[in-house]
Amino acid sequence: MRRDVFSKSAVPILVLIGIFFFPALAFQVHAEGTSQAVTLTLGDYRFDPDSIEVQSSQPVILTLINKDGITPHNFTLQDTAAGLDIDINVSAGSTSMVEFTPEKPGTYTFYCAKKLPFMKSHRARGMEGTLIVR
Ligand SMILES: [Cu+2]
Structure with missing residues (x-):
C-alpha cells in the first residue's frame, strides 16, 4: 500500500x-483594478440584454443565466485579432461564469452556437448580441 x-x-x-x-x-x-460585472439572461432564443458595453483593459466578470427549463444555450465570442476567445456552455436552468479582459476597443458580435440537427441554429433564430468595448 x-x-x-x-x-x-x-x-x-x-x-x-x-x-x-x-x-x-x-x-x-x-x-488589477476595477472589474466589471455583467449579467446576461439566456432564454427564448435571445440574450437579455442583447447589447453590453465595457471598458477596455479592465477584467469583465460575465454571469450567464439560462432561464430555459430544457434548452441548453451557449455564449460564443471569438475575435482572434482582439484576443477574445470565449465559448462557454450554459445548461438548462443553470448559471455559468467567465472572466475575460477585452484589450481592444471595438464592436464585437456574440452568439449562441447551439443547433439541433435539421433545425435552425439558435443564432439564426436571433440569439446574438453586441459587445461594445470602449
Ligand atoms: Cu441558445
Whole structure:
C-alpha cells in the first residue's frame, strides 16, 4: 500500500500550497483594478440584454443565466485579432461564469452556437448580441 502512504503525505503539502497561494491569487485579481460585472439572461432564443458595453483593459466578470427549463444555450465570442476567445456552455436552468479582459476597443458580435440537427441554429433564430468595448 505505498500509494496510500504517498497520498497521505501529499495532503498537508497541498493544504499548505492552498493557504499560501490562493490569497495571493485573490489579491492579484483585486489589485488589477476595477472589474466589471455583467449579467446576461439566456432564454427564448435571445440574450437579455442583447447589447453590453465595457471598458477596455479592465477584467469583465460575465454571469450567464439560462432561464430555459430544457434548452441548453451557449455564449460564443471569438475575435482572434482582439484576443477574445470565449465559448462557454450554459445548461438548462443553470448559471455559468467567465472572466475575460477585452484589450481592444471595438464592436464585437456574440452568439449562441447551439443547433439541433435539421433545425435552425439558435443564432439564426436571433440569439446574438453586441459587445461594445470602449
Ligand atoms: Cu441558445
